[in-house]
Amino acid sequence: MGEDGSRQGNGQKSAGEVLIVTGMSGAGRSTAANALEDLGWYVVDNLPPQMLKPLLDLTELAAGVLPRVAVVVDVRGRDLFSDLPEAMRALRERRQIRLMFLDASDEVLVRRFEAVRRPHPLQGDGTILDGIRLERARLTAVRESADVIMDTSTYNIHQLATQVSDLFSEENAARHTLTILSFGFKYGLPPDADLVADMRFLPNPFWNEGLRPLTGEDADVREFVLAQEGAEDFIAAYATALRPVLAGYQRENKRHSVVAVGCTGGKHRSVVMARELADRLAGVPGVAVRVKHRDLGRE
Template identity: 70%
Template sequence: MTEDSYEQTEPDQEVLIVTGMSGAGRSTVGNALEDLGWYVVDNLPPQMLRPLMELAGRAGTNLPKIAAIVDVRGGSLFSDLQETIDSLRVGIPVRILFLEATDAALVRRFEQVRRPHPLQGDGTLLDGITAERQRMLPMRESSDIIIDTSDFNIHQLATAISETFASAGAPGVQVTVLSFGFKYGLPADADLVADMRFLPNPFWVPELRPLSGLDPVVSEYVFAQEGAEEFLRGYALALAPVLAGYQRENKRHATIAIGCTGGKHRSVAVAERLARILRDQPGVAVRVKHRDLGRE
């Protein structure tokens, strides 16, 4: 692969190398980046960075954000990492994220999971950490971003990654408002469930029975019932701090289920109206799904 072929990488593509100390949170960072829309490759041997960049150049905007997690598990291959990155940087804008932590924090984490350090060998846990820290020193010195995770739990680290790498205007939480019918069972992935069976059922109105909550006449009927508008306003108001809290805790996906008997009239109408209200909340992206609409 020639140097010119690297230049085929799209100028707005982002390439990130994630490395650092074992136990400092690489897996958590990888998961957080995936939630932000990055294409993440874990435990990649340094020699595979070149083919990965070639793939990125061919994919263009289909792979706008690529993150490769590289660490000492690559064994002797790791010694080529710095040289490989230096050669890639000739034609590609590559950033390096280095995850750091104190010896005490790393020892505590390894003891919690009861696993040996990858460089420990016949020595102690601290022997492995010391050997890795020495081996990682050149990479740390050439890193663009260094994050000390010593005092972070996994949620705090994920939040830090989100704040560092989230695109401007990217939603903090993706909400799915899901209508469903109780007679077909509760949605297994629902985070919150609301029951619309306290409202009169349009099914028993002959002219409304063949229609659905997507039809204006059905929606008007549902929200003309006592308590319907009050519920919608109150529920949307109650969801505001919940969704704000989801964003603070880095919960990036949430499903709000709205149910009625068959999932055709009341739940559909309420789900549509609720979604319109939630779209006005900052940091929230909303989609609507009607699970049981169309079922007999």
């Protein structure tokens, strides 16, 4: 395969992208599949791993007709599901295939199953939690081989669909998408953060009466934060440190990462520094940079 994954070894064009969607039952696979379908992906649900190779053959025969195919593979396949790690290894030797793993905490998964009043597919005569623990054990190897791991514990269905759209929309031609997320520590750490930076070493504009009602999106706050001792040194050093990380993510085919930038309330310092960091990283080759402010506007 060429470096861009666009040709097979025999010189024939590949059919395009193939994404395997799997993960914990109740973590949002159906929502993710629907979001992908809305983006124009051809989605196949509940496919046994043994059928992945014939499907791959079909996508190559139908080159151009099925440019992007997403396949949902999960424990509903019962004993057949155990063949997924081996099937993925064999297919990746032949072609670039991505795997997205959806996860959530045990507590959240139990709550979701109780809300819909359905049993876990693996619980048998036990409890929902028994089924979750058994499934988690079976999925360990699959999770470790994933290109994208998405923790959906704090997402509703609309937020999950938005995340999937951000990751897999056709306009995202970059090899890696970096989300720089500002947040407030008092509201908790973002569960899907790959790296966390703490801006509480800088003076808090909250204690300046003129700046308190403003946010990090306002010029006065931005000027105040960036003028503080250590602000420029940190942002320059952190941007420099992240460049080899982002290059390595691309080499390892990690498609998405989240750098969380926090302060006390997620309103002033983190917002300024997240935006500034994004500006410093905007020119990194192969990387699309997005900025999101999780807690901006919260009281």
